Every structure is written in structure tokens, then in C-alpha cells.
Amino acid sequence: MQVFSQLERRLMHEELRKSVMGSASSDSLMRFLAGELNTNSPQESC
Numbered sequence: 001m002q003v004f005s006q007l008e009r010r011l012m013h014e015e016l017r018k019s020v021m022g023s024a025s026s027d028s029l030m031r032f033l034a035g036e037l038n039t040n041s042p043q044e045s046c
Contacts, residue, residue: 006037 023029
């Protein structure tokens with residue numbers, strides 16, 4: 001749940017939303033979000 005809270009706060013910024021919407025693929029989106037949320041693996045909390 002903590003990851004969702006972090007993501008929610010970051011998505012309030014238009015620049016981040018534009019980056020998310022402009023992602024070319026799901027892999028690039030996951031890498032971007034993992035970097036934004038400072039995680040080692042985009043799937044580690046599933």
C-alpha cells in the first residue's frame with residue numbers, strides 16, 4: 001500500500017503524468033515507475 005501512496009503523490013505533478021502517458025511500452029513504463037519509486041524491482045511488492 002505504501003507504493004500506491006507514493007505513486008499517488010507523484011502523479012499530482014503534471015510532468016510525471018506526461019512521462020507516464022508518453023511511455024513507449026509497458027516495460028519502459030515499469031522501469032520509469034520503479035526508478036521514481038526507488039525500488040529495485042517493479043514487481044517486488046506483488
